[in-house]
Amino acid sequence: MSYVVLARKWRPQSFEDLVGQEHVSTTIGNAIAQNRVAHAFLFTGVRGVGKTTSARILAKALNCVNGPTAKPCQVCPQCREITEGRDLDVQEIDAASYTGIDDVRRLQSTLGPLPARDRFKIFIVDEVHMLSGPAWNAFLKTLEEPPPHVKFIFATTEVHKVPVTILSRCQRYDFKLISALRIAARLRWVLEQEKIQADDAAVKTVAREAAGSMRDAMSLLDQVIAWVGVEGELITAEGVSKVLGVADRSVLYRLAEAVLAGDAATGVRLVGDLAQQGYDLPHVARDFLGLLRDLVIAKIADDPARLLDLADEELADVKAVAAPVEVDDLTRLHQGFSRAFDDIVRSGQPRASLEMALVRLSRRPPLVPVDELIRRLSDLERRLGGAPSGPSGGPRGGAPGPSGGQGPARRPGPAPGSFSSPAEAPRAPSPQAAPPPPAPAPAPTPARPAPPAAPVAAPPAPAPQPARPAAPPPAAAAPAPVFTPPRAPTAPPPAPAPARQEAPPPAPARPSVPPRAGGPPPDVEAWRAVLSLVRERRPALASVLEHAALLRFGPERVEIGYEASSFLVGQATDAGAREILLAALSTHFGRAPELSFETIASKNGAVTVAMLDTADRKVKLDAARRAVAEHPLVAAAIELLGAELRDVRVAEAEA
């Protein structure tokens, strides 16, 4: 007796046997039970998931002498002949080879007549998207006015190629990929029927390799059985790996352990062994990527067994590999390798690509958890908080800091080493930038080195200081407090190249621009007071007056100057404005002074409140920025994180 391949021998004959497509069989079963069977079905899904099998089961269900029934008897002539593919009223058409005009004519002529024996004339059209235009038309005519005795079952892997006119007349069923667990269960059942022994890991490996297709799973199993050959011999995972060219899981584990431990040499050696034994390296890379995913899932999931298609002992192994590693490190590894994966698959030299990917990943910089960084920073802060000697008096005015009673003076001992040690400080940053900065000339492959390689990192050595915070106040900033001519910047502004690395000029004696510390001469303050009175009545007028030059200010006489061209003149001098200003002045002086508006050539030589305010704000902002930039905590953070100070923003309100 000739050998029948497993896929045919154990093809499901009833909906109950159909694995992984319960949503289809249930719906069809219900439709049959309620006598609401459509006249055209469309089964879609990737190959090997049970579309044609389901079509045959459906044909039996419709034509069984006991039918229509969801459970065809399997023994009546109809059931038997359909199973054997020789029922005259059930035609299976392969659309790909059914394109000639003669085929179509024959089809048209067969659609009309009643079935020879069965209840329905059933057309099962496989790969229906391959039909020619005339063939579609022949079907369409029938679909538009379906004779009650005709049923169509279309199957396709490419539903998007099926004309909409056809789609809209069909009841559509989408077949899913079958989970490896379900496939494994079916494989085990088949092995039992065949009286063949196989260990669990072997079955799972075959199921995984089938990638959701039951037919592929059966074919692979055929292959494995043929290789083992000897009756009574146990099929092992190792044997399966050899037959299917799949790297043994244990090799993958060792590969993962090597990379996780940063042992690039071992990784490369393992790849060499695999290459020598003739393994398909892109395939190995795919399995390795799968393993990295398994490691993450095993690490984070409460019930990983449900999410991973692994035998129990495999799951235990995966957990063991993942146990000593941080999740973040595992995800980083997965991310890095999946980027490299495309390269490996497409590369003309997959071995080199795989090797270099493993080397890069092995040399990834250590991951410093954010918690750890924060801890180091707060350590630092605590030390600084307690040390009033710090430049610029430290934050919060030398308050003893959270460490309270603990003599902060003692602390500097251990802490500084913890972040200044050059070994780790510069490597800390950018936790997901996998590549180690020093990786020398990686990837000799023609394919360009995987993205994570060179370009990203290079945090240290910020030689030029591009930071541009706190530009030194330009000339304008130094306003003489008096409203006599602002004698241009006398003392040079402190040129505060903002705090940096080595030697920030400690607390640069905040010079030059005296921020009206002693208070400006009374006139300006008095004028401000008057303006605030004005503001109460007409805020817009106060704003206008802030831009006026105060030429003279006294109980006798107040002179206000505007540039002739200023559009503000009109707003300040109209009768209402004048009245409000006078009232404010009267309140201020206790009597009404003489008020006049003068036209001046330019404000040169005069000071306006607006100018003072602007200059004042600038001085404060600059000081605040400098204080932040020079703050020891910030400087330390820059060093610790390998960061760079780009900008300091100070909220206006604070300034």
Ligand SMILES: [Zn+2]
């Ligand atoms: Zn039957």
